[in-house]
Amino acid sequence: MSGAAESTAESFVDRLAGDDVEALERGASLLGSGGGGHPRLGALWLNRELAGGAEVRVVGVDSLTGWVLPVAAAGSTASVAVEKLSAGDELRRCVEVAEQHLGIEVDTIGVLAIGGGNALFPFIAAAQTGKPVPDADLTGRAFSGLEQTVVGCGPEFTGTWVSAEAHGAAMVIDGAGPPAAERVMRGALAGLGGWAALAYPPLPADTFRRLALAGTVSHALRLGHQHRQAAQAAEDGATLARRLGGEHLGRGTVLEVHRGSGGKYAGGSVAMRSPDGDGLFRVEMGDEYTMVLRDGEVVATTPDVICLLDTHRRQVIPTGQVRRGHEVDILLLPVPDRLWHADVLPRLAPRAYGLDADPVRYRAGGPVPAPGGGS
Known part of the structure; x- marks a missing residue:
């Protein structure tokens, strides 16, 4: 990616x-x-x-x-x-x-x-x-x-x-x-x-x-046109992710949603189980989705864009609307490299949201720790 x-x-x-x-x-x-x-x-x-x-x-x-x-x-x-x-x-x-x-x-x-x-x-x-x-x-x-x-x-x-x-x-x-x-x-x-x-x-x-x-701006317009075409074609999550130039991290059913309070950013997490029942996902969220864990391993974090999409309608699910029972595809979209530079990353990395984790940038084939850790 x-x-x-x-x-x-x-x-x-x-x-x-x-x-x-x-x-x-x-x-x-x-x-x-x-x-x-x-x-x-x-x-x-x-x-x-x-x-x-x-x-x-x-x-x-x-x-x-x-x-x-x-x-x-x-x-x-x-x-x-x-x-x-x-x-x-x-x-x-x-x-x-x-x-x-x-x-x-x-x-x-x-x-x-x-x-x-x-x-x-x-x-x-x-x-x-x-x-x-x-x-x-x-x-x-x-x-x-x-x-x-x-x-x-x-x-x-x-x-x-x-x-x-x-x-x-x-x-x-x-x-x-x-x-x-x-x-x-x-x-x-x-x-x-x-x-x-x-x-x-x-x-x-x-x-x-x-x-x-x-x-x-051109990038957002292209994403929007591609998303509309994918929705019209009823493409699955993995195909949609490829069309958008991103990665499909997995699909699951929401088991539990925890919402925190206090602090500068609202906190919380979403727990999901994969369709075969063998995999577990946890998505941390502030005002935005901030980190994805698969079977306990951190596989993606902010500043990359983490999207939860309704599996059937392909619509984005905001943090305030995700609910138990939702069938969800987890997509990751890349951001400009500039956001991963050492002078910018600390303001955007998980610790900026109160999460004790280093930023992880997902590359084709798996997650890669960000240089310097963003702390």
């Missing part, structure tokens, strides 16, 4: 069409690794913008100039956002407030995380502002913490953060890095209704180009 493409080659698309939105939704759901919120709400919102005549351009990172503003959502886009629907202009207002406060004009809307519900929000902001989106992101998948990007807590993300919520309020956090911004944001979200649009500190185009994981 090779790493996901990290290329500055021509984008998979230069403008999003309706079927691309569905593919992006499917790809983002896979790359969510069971967390990050479901992208369905964002897909519906984006389709509404496109139906109203808006366009979303996707450009290569080599063409970027000026300022890139990463846009996402803070809070629970999986549950609260369904109960507290958007006003429709939060993302546009986020961009406008950032521009006004900083005295700059944003040239490009950056994708923070191409996995999970956050993947669709930059494209909505792009549709509302007429600004393009680069074929790149800063995580390569979904992660939970503001610091879990390739930028991390570096000086590039110490600056001005802007959030906007449905009732018209906007909040500016100035001079903060990711840890401080996250503390303030989590405390404010209850007053903001549970979720809000969020703009990260803007990055100069050359900085974004140097740091970003190029080609990840």
Whole structure:
């Protein structure tokens, strides 16, 4: 299994069409690794913008100039956002407030995380502002913490953060890095209704180009188109994994689901038995699936993407929805090699989620311990 493409080659698309939105939704759901919120709400919102005549351009990172503003959502886009629907202009207002406060004009809307519900929000902001989106992101998948990007807590993300919520309020956090911004944001979200649009500190185009994981938007689109074709063909889990460029780690029936509480990330585990009854799997989970054990041996861990798919419907099962009796295929999807580098890995490895285990990268033929252990 090779790493996901990290290329500055021509984008998979230069403008999003309706079927691309569905593919992006499917790809983002896979790359969510069971967390990050479901992208369905964002897909519906984006389709509404496109139906109203808006366009979303996707450009290569080599063409970027000026300022890139990463846009996402803070809070629970999986549950609260369904109960507290958007006003429709939060993302546009986020961009406008950032521009006004900083005295700059944003040239490009950056994708923070191409996995999970956050993947669709930059494209909505792009549709509302007429600004393009680069074929790149800063995580390569979904992660939970503001610091879990390739930028991390570096000086590039110490600056001005802007959030906007449905009732018209906007909040500016100035001079903060990711840890401080996250503390303030989590405390404010209850007053903001549970979720809000969020703009990260803007990055100069050359900085974004140097740091970003190029080609990840195209990668998500390809995954989504391939997943749709596999579902239509009713392919089994192993065939689907090959089609997606990943690995099929096994299939089983869920025997027990344990959910923990406390700590920064929700904890828990899923126990499964293989169809022949001879093999046992355990999947650890935080906000995302984080580690797979087969008969007690660790065979895969974050930062690779661990997916639990319903064996019959081929749909991704989020961590909050896996239940006893589910028949599940366990798939592993590769991430860009950059996430396995020593300067990034500790923020993404199992110990970042409170698991006492070294990161293990699955290669064709079996698991391989990651150099340096990620500790």
